[in-house]
Amino acid sequence: MPAPTTSTGSNRALEANRARALTEQADRCSVMLEAILAALRSPRLGDRAARQAATEVATNTLVELRTWTIEHRAAVVEPVTGAFERLRRDLGPLLRYGELDVQFVEPPANGRALPGEVAHAARAIVRNAVLTFADAGQARRVRIEWGCDGLNLLVGIRDDGAGDIDAHDDSLRPIVEQVSHLDGTMRVASTPGWGTEMNITIPLDPPEPALDGSDLTDREREIMRQVASGARNREIADEIGVSEHTVKFHVSKLLRRTGTRNRAELAALLH
Structure with a gap:
């Protein structure tokens, strides 16, 4: 009996899922590297303490990556509070040794569960935004807020940097592409000397796009x-x-x- 064939659509979906998984792990590795650099550059740590901190970050992140790989295979939906807590853990090493003071505004505990793709993308979006602010070197505080109106995940990110970032900035291109992929909307408002605010809306039930x-x-x-x-x-x-x-x-x-x-x-x- 001939082996069953797989449709082109199924192959595309499988490849897309694999690509998203690789992107998620790449984002986590980027955060780990930023955290290691923050520890090594920290004026509060001596050479020995900095090396120990960098080693701890690398070890913990590798364990988290293995755990995430196992969980990702089975994850279909994530409670909004659980997805937000995972984001907090992802950013922990960077915040521990970096110069940014990050405030987390908890989402409602009774918010609708997030589809796995939306939860993964939202965490990647926030991580990319925080890394963009950190790379700019001007921000000292960042405020991260998640909400849910039943139909959409609402993400708010604000910093107190130079306020010179706009929606067409090349550093935001990965975020723009992620939001666009999920049929979401993104608004960026910057005020010179006061900082930048991003407001992102991601549908929880995005339509299945098709190539035509x-x-x-x-x-x-x-x-x-x-x-x-x-x-x-x-x-x-x-x-x-x-x-x-x-x-x-x-x-x-x-x-x-x-x-x-x-x-x-x-x-x-x-x-």
């Missing part, structure tokens, strides 16, 4: 071809004679429609 090129414009087809070839936004803009922001808009739209979360997944899907 029948109604794409000629420009969108050309941008898809360029992305598949590995061209970056600036190269695409120069090639087809549009602004880089126009290319970013079309790429975000294509990510939503194809169900991919970044350019690498989109290029792989097109190939």
Whole structure:
């Protein structure tokens, strides 16, 4: 008897899940490396204490990564409070030895459980935002708040940095792509000298996107071809004679429609 075949749609879903798992682990490794650097650079720790702290961070993170891998295989939904507590643990090493003072505003205990994909993406979004603020070197305080209105996860992140970050900043591109992938919305408001505030809304029941090129414009087809070839936004803009922001808009739209979360997944899907 011939072996059962797997549909193209199932293969795509499997590959997308694997890519999300790899991205989640990459984000955790980024936080670990930032925490190690924070410990080694901390003026409060001597050389020996800094090395011990860095070793502790690496060891604990490796254990957490193994635990997460096991849990991820079975996770379908996560209580909103549990997902938020995991975020707090993820950021713990960075906050322990870094200079940022982070305030966590707990979500309602009776909030609706989050689909696994939404919970993972929301944690990655917050981690990326905190790392962006930390890299800028201006912020001293960050406030993180999660809420739920029954239909959407509401994420608020605010810092007291220089207030010079906007929605088109390259450092926010991974966040923009993640929010776009989940059909969410993102608003960034910065006030010079007062800081930056991000407000993100992520649907808890995002529609299943599908690839359908029948109604794409000629420009969108050309941008898809360029992305598949590995061209970056600036190269695409120069090639087809549009602004880089126009290319970013079309790429975000294509990510939503194809169900991919970044350019690498989109290029792989097109190939």
